[in-house]
Amino acid sequence: MITISSEVLLKDRQSGSTCRAQVLRNPDPSVIAQQQMEWNKYKETAMSSGVIKPDHHLWNWQEKVRNHPSPANTLYALRFQEQIQGCLLLSTAPQTGRLNGFPLLYVEYLESAPWNLSHYAGGLAKYGRVGFSLLDIAGEASIAAGCSGRLGLHTLKDAARFYETYGFQNLGPDPDEGLDYLELGEYPLH
Numbered sequence: 727m728i729t730i731s732s733e734v735l736l737k738d739r740q741s742g743s744t745c746r747a748q749v750l751r752n753p754d755p756s757v758i759a760q761q762q763m764e765w766n767k768y769k770e771t772a773m774s775s776g777v778i779k780p781d782h783h784l785w786n787w788q789e790k791v792r793n794h795p796s797p798a799n800t801l802y803a804l805r806f807q808e809q810i811q812g813c814l815l816l817s818t819a820p821q822t823g824r825l826n827g828f829p830l831l832y833v834e835y836l837e838s839a840p841w842n843l844s845h846y847a848g849g850l851a852k853y854g855r856v857g858f859s860l861l862d863i864a865g866e867a868s869i870a871a872g873c874s875g876r877l878g879l880h881t882l883k884d885a886a887r888f889y890e891t892y893g894f895q896n897l898g899p900d901p902d903e904g905l906d907y908l909e910l911g912e913y914p915l916h
Contacts, residue, residue: 730866734859736806739851747806747853749863752796757803758787761810765840772846780845781882782837787813790835799834802863804856812838812856816864820873824897825909830876831868836860861892865910875912880905 730751735744750757769783791801794815802814814836820829838856840846865875880903881889881896890896894908 730802730863730870734804734855734862736804736811736856736859737854739854745806745853747804747811747859750803750805750810752801753803755788755791757805757810758791758801758813761803761813761839762786762788764809768840769846772840777846780843781884785835785837787815787835787837790815794834800867802860804859806853810839811842811853812836812860814860814864816867818867818871820871821878823876823878823909823911824907825895825911828876829871829873830878830909831864831871831873833861833864833877833879836864836879857888858892861910875910877910878907879909880907 730749732749733746734749736747737743738745773779773783794817798817798819800816800818802816804811815834817832817834821832822828823830836857842851842853842856844851861877864877868875868877877894879889879894880900882905886896886906886908889908892910894910897907897909899905900907
């Protein structure tokens with residue numbers, strides 16, 4: 727039986743070294759409130775210097791957690807140096823995949839801290855592998871749920887390439903959601 731990792735390796739983009747981030751499962755709401763405050767402050771500073779807003783600029787993780795309560799969903803957060811480096815909200819109720827009809831888990835939301843994204847931080851982005859690490863956790867959860875690592879999600883336009891690089895297949899626009907729908911047929915073990 728597979729267990730969900732308690733730590734993941736991130737890459738320090740400045741030094742090239744690896745660092746161990748703690749995986750938090752359904753962290754205390756105060757942790758998410760602090761994370762939201764820090765991320766918003768960083769985003770506002772970046773916006774004041776002329777950064778173009780990405781599609782997910784206004785995401786609010788406190789609202790996302792409130793609107794997608796447990797036990798049907800699990801929130802994972804990566805913490806390193808007392809800061810949340812990324813968040814994943816995963817639906818833990820298996821759904822039928824569109825690619826082959828097999829069960830999968832659905833990724834509701836995934837976001838890296840703004841200081842880890844070159845869009846906000848440019849060449850000073852701090853940590854890499856945040857998004858891939860969160861998808862690895864989702865894959866582990868899918869295996870643990872008997873879904874063989876299969877995942878599904880809808881993506882914002884500016885993130886589709888990221889998911890395709892991970893191994894997701896883009897099944898095209900979903901008219902009900904107004905977003906492209908992607909599936910990962912099996913866990914690629916990054």
